[in-house]
Amino acid sequence: MMEKPLTPQEKNILNPYTRNDQVPAYLITKIIKKMKEENLILEPRPLLTRSWSGIAASLLIIIGIFTVGYILGNKSGIGGIPILAQKTIAAKFILLVHNDDVPPSDPMQQVKEYSAWLQDIKAKRIADGEHLHSNGWVLSLEKLKGPQITPKTEFPGRQEIGGYFTFEANTSDEALAIARTCPHLNYQGTLELREIYQH
Amino acid sequence: MNLIDRALVTAYLQSKEEASFRLLYSRHAKPLWHMAMKLTNGDTHQAEEIVQDTWMRAIQGLDKFEWRSSLRTWLLKISINRWKENRRKETTIGLEDVATNADPYATSAYDTHKIVALLPEGYQTVLLLHDLEGYKHEEIAQLLDIAPGTSKSQLHQARKAFRKLIQKENI
Numbered sequence: 001m002m003e004k005p006l007t008p009q010e011k012n013i014l015n016p017y018t019r020n021d022q023v024p025a026y027l028i029t030k031i032i033k034k035m036k037e038e039n040l041i042l043e044p045r046p047l048l049t050r051s052w053s054g055i056a057a058s059l060l061i062i063i064g065i066f067t068v069g070y071i072l073g074n075k076s077g078i079g080g081i082p083i084l085a086q087k088t089i090a091a092k093f094i095l096l097v098h099n100d101d102v103p104p105s106d107p108m109q110q111v112k113e114y115s116a117w118l119q120d121i122k123a124k125r126i127a128d129g130e131h132l133h134s135n136g137w138v139l140s141l142e143k144l145k146g147p148q149i150t151p152k153t154e155f156p157g158r159q160e161i162g163g164y165f166t167f168e169a170n171t172s173d174e175a176l177a178i179a180r181t182c183p184h185l186n187y188q189g190t191l192e193l194r195e196i197y198q199h
Numbered sequence: 200m201n202l203i204d205r206a207l208v209t210a211y212l213q214s215k216e217e218a219s220f221r222l223l224y225s226r227h228a229k230p231l232w233h234m235a236m237k238l239t240n241g242d243t244h245q246a247e248e249i250v251q252d253t254w255m256r257a258i259q260g261l262d263k264f265e266w267r268s269s270l271r272t273w274l275l276k277i278s279i280n281r282w283k284e285n286r287r288k289e290t291t292i293g294l295e296d297v298a299t300n301a302d303p304y305a306t307s308a309y310d311t312h313k314i315v316a317l318l319p320e321g322y323q324t325v326l327l328l329h330d331l332e333g334y335k336h337e338e339i340a341q342l343l344d345i346a347p348g349t350s351k352s353q354l355h356q357a358r359k360a361f362r363k364l365i366q367k368e369n370i
Contacts, residue, residue: 010362035220041215041216042216
């Protein structure tokens with residue numbers, strides 16, 4: 001027969017340490033220092049110390065891309081403007097529209113304004129946007145209850161998203177400038193701007 | 200297998216950057232520290248040494264890690280092995296040295312140290328992992344590279360041996 005588990009008193013004799021100490025903050029610094037000594041962590045190399053052959057290769061690739069772009073631009077008949085050179089937009093952003101606005105008496109007016117705003121952005125860059133239904137399904141691996149239609153009131157404190165816009169911008173400042181013009185702000189609503197990871 | 204760990208390990212191996220390591224460290228720092236403190240019975244100095252060496256060994260062997268267990272289990276396994284090395288050294292030094300250096304008034308701490316050190320290493324580890332930390336036999340088997348059945352039988356023997364010791368030492 002299996003020997004009985006240890007009693008709390010026996011456990012205390014075996015190992016009286018019961019405190020739940022925090023990890024010392026300095027420990028990671030010590031470990032990183034040691035790792036650097038052993039070359040397990042490398043310092044980021046400044047550009048000037050990189051090998052010239054690497055820089056030359058990068059330059060050649062960039063020149064190559066622009067050359068191909070220029071040729072394709074000529075062939076496409078858009079006045080010699082390099083196609084690839086036009087594609088300088090670096091990042092994609094999502095503007096989450098929170099459902100906390102104060103709608104006007106005529107909700108259609110609001111919809112028209114949002115739509116016009118999106119069309120205006122689309123004229124200059126790739127952009128999109130959708131309005132979301134208020135009901136949805138909350139799925140959670142922890143609960144394993146399967147998909148359930150969950151009324152928003154069951155999730156207090158969670159920001160409800162009423163819709164979203166996506167658009168490209170060169171910098172976060174540019175994206176913020178675009179977001180500031182969104183008509184949702186005029187209806188005292190909240191917007192959340194996030195950059196989308198590009199893989 | 201944890202995909203986040205996989206992604207962080209790949210990022211570190213590719214870049215060897217401090218930021219990648221910090222992310223990896225922050226995910227496992229707490230359980231590693233807790234285990235080291237438990238194994239060393241709250242000896243901060245020894246626990247620091249164990250955690251630091253665990254990371255050094257893990258990072259040095261990270262490119263050979265085959266993901267047969269979770270990264271967490273692997274790290275804990277390294278820290279347990281590192282602690283065993285300390286324990287063997289202590290046993291070589293001898294308990295008399297511990298007694299000489301111990302505070303004469305801290306008798307209970309000394310007795311505990313003595314009692315635990317008298318238990319075979321395997322018994323002590325299984326007792327600690329199962330009865331104190333609540334690990335299952337399958338998990339202990341992974342951590343100690345033994346069969347789950349061995350973990351079970353060792354636990355039975357360890358409890359018996361521990362109780363005998365307490366009786367003998369009149370604690």
